[in-house]
Amino acid sequence: MKLQLNIQPLNTWLNTNNEPLLISGPCSAETEEQLLTTAHLLASTGKVSVLRAGIWKPRTRPGEFEGIGSVGLEWLNRAKQETGLPTAVEVANAKHVEEALAAGVDILWIGARSTVNPFTVQEIADALQGVDVPVLVKNPVNPDLQLWIGALERINKAGITKLGAIHRGFSSFEKSSFRNEPMWEMAIQLKTLCPELPIINDPSHICGNRELIPYIAQKALDLDMQGLMIESHVDPSVAWTDAKQQVTPAALSELVDRLTVREPESNNEVFVDQLAELRKQIDKIDDLMLQKLGERMSIVQKIGEFKRDNQVTILQVNRWEEIIKKGTAFAKALKLDTGFVEKFLELVHSESIRKQTEIMNAGKAEAGIAAESHSEVKA
Numbered sequence: 001m002k003l004q005l006n007i008q009p010l011n012t013w014l015n016t017n018n019e020p021l022l023i024s025g026p027c028s029a030e031t032e033e034q035l036l037t038t039a040h041l042l043a044s045t046g047k048v049s050v051l052r053a054g055i056w057k058p059r060t061r062p063g064e065f066e067g068i069g070s071v072g073l074e075w076l077n078r079a080k081q082e083t084g085l086p087t088a089v090e091v092a093n094a095k096h097v098e099e100a101l102a103a104g105v106d107i108l109w110i111g112a113r114s115t116v117n118p119f120t121v122q123e124i125a126d127a128l129q130g131v132d133v134p135v136l137v138k139n140p141v142n143p144d145l146q147l148w149i150g151a152l153e154r155i156n157k158a159g160i161t162k163l164g165a166i167h168r169g170f171s172s173f174e175k176s177s178f179r180n181e182p183m184w185e186m187a188i189q190l191k192t193l194c195p196e197l198p199i200i201n202d203p204s205h206i207c208g209n210r211e212l213i214p215y216i217a218q219k220a221l222d223l224d225m226q227g228l229m230i231e232s233h234v235d236p237s238v239a240w241t242d243a244k245q246q247v248t249p250a251a252l253s254e255l256v257d258r259l260t261v262r263e264p265e266s267n268n269e270v271f272v273d274q275l276a277e278l279r280k281q282i283d284k285i286d287d288l289m290l291q292k293l294g295e296r297m298s299i300v301q302k303i304g305e306f307k308r309d310n311q312v313t314i315l316q317v318n319r320w321e322e323i324i325k326k327g328t329a330f331a332k333a334l335k336l337d338t339g340f341v342e343k344f345l346e347l348v349h350s351e352s353i354r355k356q357t358e359i360m361n362a363g364k365a366e367a368g369i370a371a372e373s374h375s376e377v378k379a
């Protein structure tokens with residue numbers, strides 16, 4: 001089902017010159033000089049559409065720098081007067097909203113740690129009633145699409161139609177090269193549910209270090225995201241927060257020059273015809289794959305009935321290991337990514353187990369079966 005949001009297209013409320021939107025500025029406003037110098041350098045690149053700065057910082061542990069506070073709003077306003085760049089800040093409660101609006105901030109964003117909490121989002125939404133200001137909602141810290149959607153709905157219900165989402169990646173327990181796992185599928189699902197919602201990617205928070213930013217920024221543009229939010233600082237080495245992930249305005253300019261902006265569609269007739277032909281071939285293969293999957297499931301069903309009648313367990317670890325071994329070896333020979341094939345086989349195997357559980361428990365544990373099949377579809 002599509003997500004019903006009442007949204008004004010991004011280019012009707014922000015002048016992006018038909019280029020991807022670029023929001024940049026320091027992670028935190030530290031001093032007036034730091035903010036103004038960074039803002040002027042950013043403006044002189046001619047590539048930045050919005051100046052961002054953290055004024056109130058939600059820090060994981062107490063005792064760290066928690067943002068310069070309200071005085072930073074005055075600096076931001078000065079930067080706007082001097083450079084002409086509209087400004088954006090993060091708000092995490094009603095007081096922040098009131099202060100930011102009173103100080104003439106142009107765009108508000110809701111951070112990942114606020115999006116997780118419907119009480120916080122509702123408080124912000126209530127403070128936005130009757131106000132015409134653009135609001136960007138970062139994804140929640142945890143990969144919960146419904147929480148992200150819920151926050152967007154709350155803000156939209158408050159009458160905010162200049163609405164966008166920011167994809168900043170998700171916390172993960174597992175060790176990774178990223179500070180926050182991109183989990184692109186979350187942003188893709190959101191875009192599929194609401195194609196008119198602008199999604200802006202935040203490579204700085206996904207990467208946690210500047211080296212990976214170009215790769216993530218390019219991938220975001222190739223996934224048809226409408227813009228980028230990249231943190232920048234006049235001298236990242238002395239930044240008070242997130243020093244490793246900020247870039248200088250000059251480095252930002254170079255990074256942007258190296259990005260390739262591709263269009264979602266092409267009018268080239270040869271391309272359109274060839275694409276249609278290749279998609280026909282894919283459709284045929286998809287049909288065959290599903291047909292084969294259906295045939296496999298009928299055999300799994302038969303095995304399930306056999307197992308039930310002979311009191312044999314569903315899980316057969318040795319057989320399952322054999323399937324994975326055989327499958328990954330074949331994947332290698334076919335030059336397919338073995339990780340992908342393993343994931344695919346795991347998905348098929350868990351469906352076999354779900355199906356056989358249904359057979360074993362027919363008429364006995366229907367509530368449990370329904371709950372499991374629901375959660376597996378969701379996962």
Ligand SMILES: O=C(O)C(=O)C[C@]1(C(=O)O)C=C[C@@H](O)C=C1
Pocket residue numbers: 300303304314315316317319320323348349352353
């Ligand atoms: O071989 C079996 O016993 C099956 O039920 C089939 C199957 C499979 O999907 O391939 C399913 C569950 C078992 O753990 C192993 C394999």
